Amino acid sequence: MKNRKRIFAALTALALLASMTSCSAEETASSSAAPPQQSEAEETVSQAEEQPVEQEPYTVAIAALGDASTEACAEVAEAASKILEEKYNTTVTLIRYGYLEYDQQMQLALAGGEKLDLISSGFFSCSLDSAAASGQVLALNELLESSSELYAAVTEEDWRCMQRGGQIYGVPNGKEHASGYGFSCVTEMLEQLDYDVSSIEEEADLEGLLRAVKETFPGVDPIVTSGGNMGGVMSYRDTLGNDYGVLEDCRTDSTELVNWFATDTYRSICDLHYRWAQEGLIMADASSNSETASTLIAAGTAFGYFHNNKPGIEDEDESATGKEMTMIPIIDAYSTTSNLSECWMIPYQCEQPERALQVLSEMYLNPELGNLFAYGIESKHWEFADEEQGLIDFPEGVSASTTDYSVAAWAWPNELILYVFGADADPELWKKTDEFNETAFQSVGKGFSFDSSSVLNEIAACNNVVSKYDNPLQAGALDPAEAIPKFLEELEAAGIDAIISEKQSQFDEWLAAQNS
Amino acid sequence: MRSDKASRLGFHLILLFFSLCSVLPFLLMVSSSLTSEEALIRDGYSFLPRSLDFSSYSYLLLQSQEVLRGYGISVLTTVIGTVSGLAITVLYGYALSWEGLPGRRFFSFFLFFTMLFRGGLVPSYIMWTQMFHIKNTLAALIFPNLLMNAFYVIMAKTYFSANIPESVKDAARIDGAGEFRILLRIVLPMSSPILATLTLMIGLGYWNDWMNGLYYISSDKLYSVQVLLNKMLMNIQFLLSGVAQSSGIELSNLPATGIRMAIAVLGVLPLLVAYPFFQRYFVRGILIGAIKG
Numbered sequence: 001m002k003n004r005k006r007i008f009a010a011l012t013a014l015a016l017l018a019s020m021t022s023c024s025a026e027e028t029a030s031s032s033a034a035p036p037q038q039s040e041a042e043e044t045v046s047q048a049e050e051q052p053v054e055q056e057p058y059t060v061a062i063a064a065l066g067d068a069s070t071e072a073c074a075e076v077a078e079a080a081s082k083i084l085e086e087k088y089n090t091t092v093t094l095i096r097y098g099y100l101e102y103d104q105q106m107q108l109a110l111a112g113g114e115k116l117d118l119i120s121s122g123f124f125s126c127s128l129d130s131a132a133a134s135g136q137v138l139a140l141n142e143l144l145e146s147s148s149e150l151y152a153a154v155t156e157e158d159w160r161c162m163q164r165g166g167q168i169y170g171v172p173n174g175k176e177h178a179s180g181y182g183f184s185c186v187t188e189m190l191e192q193l194d195y196d197v198s199s200i201e202e203e204a205d206l207e208g209l210l211r212a213v214k215e216t217f218p219g220v221d222p223i224v225t226s227g228g229n230m231g232g233v234m235s236y237r238d239t240l241g242n243d244y245g246v247l248e249d250c251r252t253d254s255t256e257l258v259n260w261f262a263t264d265t266y267r268s269i270c271d272l273h274y275r276w277a278q279e280g281l282i283m284a285d286a287s288s289n290s291e292t293a294s295t296l297i298a299a300g301t302a303f304g305y306f307h308n309n310k311p312g313i314e315d316e317d318e319s320a321t322g323k324e325m326t327m328i329p330i331i332d333a334y335s336t337t338s339n340l341s342e343c344w345m346i347p348y349q350c351e352q353p354e355r356a357l358q359v360l361s362e363m364y365l366n367p368e369l370g371n372l373f374a375y376g377i378e379s380k381h382w383e384f385a386d387e388e389q390g391l392i393d394f395p396e397g398v399s400a401s402t403t404d405y406s407v408a409a410w411a412w413p414n415e416l417i418l419y420v421f422g423a424d425a426d427p428e429l430w431k432k433t434d435e436f437n438e439t440a441f442q443s444v445g446k447g448f449s450f451d452s453s454s455v456l457n458e459i460a461a462c463n464n465v466v467s468k469y470d471n472p473l474q475a476g477a478l479d480p481a482e483a484i485p486k487f488l489e490e491l492e493a494a495g496i497d498a499i500i501s502e503k504q505s506q507f508d509e510w511l512a513a514q515n516s
Numbered sequence: 517m518r519s520d521k522a523s524r525l526g527f528h529l530i531l532l533f534f535s536l537c538s539v540l541p542f543l544l545m546v547s548s549s550l551t552s553e554e555a556l557i558r559d560g561y562s563f564l565p566r567s568l569d570f571s572s573y574s575y576l577l578l579q580s581q582e583v584l585r586g587y588g589i590s591v592l593t594t595v596i597g598t599v600s601g602l603a604i605t606v607l608y609g610y611a612l613s614w615e616g617l618p619g620r621r622f623f624s625f626f627l628f629f630t631m632l633f634r635g636g637l638v639p640s641y642i643m644w645t646q647m648f649h650i651k652n653t654l655a656a657l658i659f660p661n662l663l664m665n666a667f668y669v670i671m672a673k674t675y676f677s678a679n680i681p682e683s684v685k686d687a688a689r690i691d692g693a694g695e696f697r698i699l700l701r702i703v704l705p706m707s708s709p710i711l712a713t714l715t716l717m718i719g720l721g722y723w724n725d726w727m728n729g730l731y732y733i734s735s736d737k738l739y740s741v742q743v744l745l746n747k748m749l750m751n752i753q754f755l756l757s758g759v760a761q762s763s764g765i766e767l768s769n770l771p772a773t774g775i776r777m778a779i780a781v782l783g784v785l786p787l788l789v790a791y792p793f794f795q796r797y798f799v800r801g802i803l804i805g806a807i808k809g
Contacts, residue, residue, distance in 0.1 A: 067751075070735040095734060098747060100754035108731060111638045112645055123754075227756025291557070292755055295773075299557035 055089045058352055060117040060359045063106065064373070065411040068096040069404035075377055076405065083369055088358055094373075096406075102126065110136045116347045117356040120411055121170060128343055129241075129449070132164040137345040139167035143357050150361040153414075160447030161340040170343030171360060174414030176310045176433050178335035178440030181232045184317050185304030186297060187324040189217060197328050203234040204272055206328070210281040213303045221283035223276065224302040226293040228286065230273070230474045231306040235265045238336040238443040241450040243470075244462055244496050245503035250334060250443035255511055257504045259496060261470070262488055270473045270480040277476025286475035294320040309333070311432035315425050319400070333440035337449055344413050364413040371419055374412040376405035385423035393423040448510045455502050458495035465490045542784075549573070549777035556773055572778035582736070582744060583779060590723060590740040591786075593657040597722040602714055604664050609672025610699055613680075631666045641731060656732035657740065662721050668714055675710040676703065712797030716790075723787060741783050748776055 062077075073094045081091035097105045103122040110116070110126075119137075121128050131137045144151045151159075154172060162170045183206055190197070193212050200206060210222040225231065237260060238250035245257035248265055260266055276282045283289065283302070293305035298321050307313075309329050317325035346356045362369050375382045375392060381403060385393040394403060409415040416430045426432070452459055469487040472478045540563070548561050552569040559566065576583045611617055612624060635643070640660065650656040680703050688698045704711065729743030739747070 070737065097734070098751055098754075100750035101730065101747065104730070105734070108638065108641050112642045114645070229756075290756070295557060299554060301558060 055355070057089050057091070058355045059091045059093060059115075060356050061093045061115045062095070062359075063102075063109070063116055063119045064094065064096045065099060065102055065120050065122070066096050066406045066408040067098045068376075068406055072376060072381070072405040075380075076372060079377060080369060080372055083366075083372070084359060084362065087362070088355070090355055090359060092359060099123065110347055110349070113349050115349070117350040117352075118360055119345055119347055121341065121343045121345060127341060128162065128170050128345065129164070131345060132167075132169040133453070135348065137169050137347055138350065138353055139169060140171070140346065140353075140357070141168050143346075143353055144168065146354060147357055147361045150357070150364055153364060157442060157446060158340055161337045161449070162343060163447070164449055165451070170345045171364065171413065172340045173342040173344070173410065173412070174364065174416045175342070175410045177339050177437045178310075178333040179339055180309035180329055180333040180440075181234055181306065181331040182309040182327045182329040183223075183304050183306055184313070184325050184327050186302075186321075187326045189213065189220070189303055190326055192216070197326075200328055200330070203269070203330055206330075207276070207281070210276065210303075211279075214279075214281060217303070220301060220303050221296070222303045223282045223286075224293045224296045224305050225283065225286045225289050225475055226305065227291070228289050228471050228475065230286075230471075231293065232308055233474070234269065234306065234330050236331060236334055236441075237265070238334075238445045239338060240336070240445050240448055240503065240507065241338065242452070242459065243466060244459065245450075245500035245507075247443065247445055250336065250445065251441060253444065255444060255507065257500055257507060259488070259491070259500060261466075261484070261491060267480060267484060270476075270478075270484065273474060273476035274478070274480055275476075282476050285477075287472040287477045297321040297323060297325075311436050312426055312429045315422055319422070333436055334443060335437070335440045336443045336446055342411065360413060365417070367417045370412065370414060370417050374409045374415065374418055375407060375421065376403075381405045382407075382419075382421070384419075386427070389427035390419045391423060391425060391427055392419045392421055444511075445507065447514070448507055450503050450506060452499075455495070455499045458499050461494035462491055462496050462499065465494050545777050545780055549774055549781050551774060553772045553774045569774075572772075572774040575775060576778055576782065582739070583741065583782070585737070586739050586741040586744045587782070589654075589657070589738060590742065593654065593740060594719055594722040596654075597658045597662060598715055598719040600658070601663050601665075601718040601722075602711070605668045605672050605714055605718070606699075606704070606711070608664075608669045610676055610703065612669070612673040613676035627666045627669055637731075644732065651732050652735045652738065654738065657725070657728050657738070658722075660728050660732065662718070662725060662728070665718075665721075668717065672710055672714065675707060680706055709797045712794050716794040716797075719790075720787065741779065745776070745779050745783060748779070752776075 073096055077092050077094040080094070084090045084092060099122075102120075103124040103126040106119060106122060106126040119126070121131070124130070150171065153174070158172050158177060159168060162168045162172055183203075193209070193216060195209050195212055197209065200209070213220060213222040236249045236251050238247040239260070240246060240257070243260050246260040247254065247256075248258050248260070248263045273282060277286065283296075293302065293307075294317070296302040297305070309327055309331070310333070314325050314327050317327070344360055346353050346360075350356050363373060364370070379395060381395075381398070382392045383395045385391045394400070400407070407421055409418055409421060412418075416433060418430070420427055420429045465487070469478070469483060469490075473480060473483055473487070543563055544561055547563055547565045548556055549572055550565045550568055550570065551562075552567070552571060555566060555569075608623075608627070612620065612627070614620075617623070634640075644656070644660055645651045648655075648659075650659060684702060684706075685698055688702050693701070724742060726740070726742040726746040729738075729740055730746065733739065733743065
């Protein structure tokens with residue numbers, strides 16, 4: 001009896017052990033399976049080039065950002081399949097997730113090997129950086145050769161921003177690829193003040209306006225934050241991926257990376273905000289505010305907030321706040337690698353990457369398909385407000401809060417070929433965006449991406465320090481004269497110098513390669 | 517005598533402090549769900565609503581199908597999950613409480629092992645979606661994580677072996693009852709404290725769960741109340757994050773603060789109603805389990 005029990009126990013242990021090891025074996029198998037697929041892809045590419053019409057039927061599973069109901073996604077996918085079936089014998093399926101859950105869902109789907117052929121980048125674990133570093137997405141260099149139209153549609157500089165370790169991993173979304181910054185404020189109040197804003201060129205010039213707001217409208221905060229965040233740093237810095245080791249002013253030719261928090265620019269911004277906060281020009285408890293700036297403006301307790309500036313921004317602000325808004329530009333548009341973070345990628349489990357790229361190329365170049373994906377079904381999710389001008393809006397009885405296919409044109413491959421959403425929007429919006437991209441200043445560091453794998457510990461330690469000081473300093477809650485020296489001391493202890501020197505050596509190498 | 521009184525006063529103050537800690541936020545939630553959105557942002561939160569306003573509730577109950585459907589899903593999964601979870605727990609616990617069970621040590625170990633080691637999220641996800649295909653089905657809200665908890669089985673087992681004398685069961689056997697009849701007619705009626713405790717704990721687990729919804733459900737037809745609430749909170753959290761601000765993303769379809777609070781109130785309401793009925797057993801069930809265990 002006792003013997004039997006022992007055998008039993010041994011067997012159980014064995015079984016458990018076996019199941020554990022088989023699990024890990026499977027994992028390694030699936031991760032090592034990624035590279036060979038690339039060579040397979042090459043073969044099929046050449047086949048596809050020879051006979052583009054007689055392709056086998058194939059279904060491309062697409063995952064995109066933004067909330068949408070399952071039915072709406074199915075309807076859109078069906079309509080899109082009709083267009084694609086004729087041309088490529090390809091059908092599609094579509095699934096959309098909200099912004100914060102997207103990355104988690106993708107992480108599970110990618111790890112679980114679910115069928116996925118085309119995915120939008122997310123913001124966290126599914127960003128281009130992490131997806132490329134973890135080998136979850138395929139390098140597209142060879143594939144793109146077969147898709148010359150798509151390749152030509154994106155500029156050489158923008159392709160460079162999609163490279164990680166010399167390989168292109170994503171197709172950048174066609175949207176604004178640069179960012180200016182400014183102060184967005186309520187037009188009605190501005191008109192009542194009758195203040196001449198044309199003289200405002202620098203952030204410090206806002207002071208007169210802010211004081212006037214404070215005097216004329218008691219109970220209104222001249223500047224508010226969004227969730228404790230000032231909403232944008234009024235400077236021409238190029239962060240090159242993270243706050244540690246930045247180009248202080250990317251308009252100069254300097255390629256020396258510096259500690260951003262030790263720069264004069266940072267100090268003067270903090271000094272200014274500290275003074276403003278003391279005077280009551282920035283809301284009380286700015287760094288611990290848990291509302292968004294647009295909610296506060298909608299409620300009538302705020303005058304304005306800092307954020308990015310691009311064509312059409314006033315309309316966007318208006319739809320977020322429900323009030324007419326005026327943007328006072330402070331920083332001119334400039335373009336860095338981080339302006340091209342949104343892109344579309346092909347996950348490693350895609351069986352026929354060339355077919356996925358075909359669909360992506362069609363989404364990028366064909367307005368009919370693009371509109372369908374971005375806005376949904378005509379007369380159900382949108383209708384023409386002005387067909388000649390290409391303006392569309394929600395149909396009667398549908399609004400942003402009731403639609404089951406949310407609008408996020410920027411999250412799709414190319415919004416620049418689509419209709420413009422909003423009956424009152426500027427019909428020239430995409431043309432202006434194109435110009436904006438062309439005229440924006442290109443940073444010296446554009447295209448560089450930092451491989452942080454050797455300094456991950458230092459970065460984590462520095463992140464902790466930054467989260468302690470940066471927001472309160474920028475929101476004017478801490479006295480820079482006291483806080484910044486302490487801040488810098490802690491950063492040094494956390495190893496910021498190691499990060500900067502590593503980044504500098506990578507950057508110099510990259511610059512040399514660019515010039516050769 | 518005096519020191520006795522003083523220490524009692526001290527304990528009461530401590531307890532008062534802790535109960536305030538849990539009651540006050542709740543009060544704030546209820547009060548803000550009854551305040552109009554505008555007043556909420558203008559005057560901030562307050563413990564008593566300055567003026568009553570039911571617009572959040574009328575919006576949720578009359579205009580939004582999502583919340584009502586979510587309620588239905590929550591109730592359905594909680595009922596099915598609790599009944600089947602309770603059945604499994606009691607059967608396993610009762611079997612283990614019998615000394616003569618063949619392979620008793622193995623089954624105890626088998627149970628205990630799951631308390632120490634878990635497969636982790638990704639392997640579980642792969643198992644559930646690729647072997648059992650439960651993604652986007654009601655089963656996804658019932659089976660993973662919640663159906664059986666080893667700790668509850670041990671609680672049940674301890675209760676049975678400590679409170680049901682072997683002689684009672686022997687008497688029933690002599691009268692010709694089979695094992696199932698003994699369990700149903702003799703043992704269960706004697707075990708109402710543990711049954712009530714387990715029902716409440718398993719039910720609570722199901723009602724409050726949003727993880728399964730997050731991982732295994734992508735169809736909005738199957739969102740429970742908690743999943744809905746969690747999604748809204750995630751959207752807001754995202755909007756407030758630096759990431760959204762640096763990419764200039766605005767969401768225009770966020771539910772207002774008052775509505776968020778109203779959903780949270782609706783989410784706890786059933787528990788609030790059910791708890792007093794279980795409370796009496798709750799204390800006894802856990803206490804007996806712990807002392808005599």
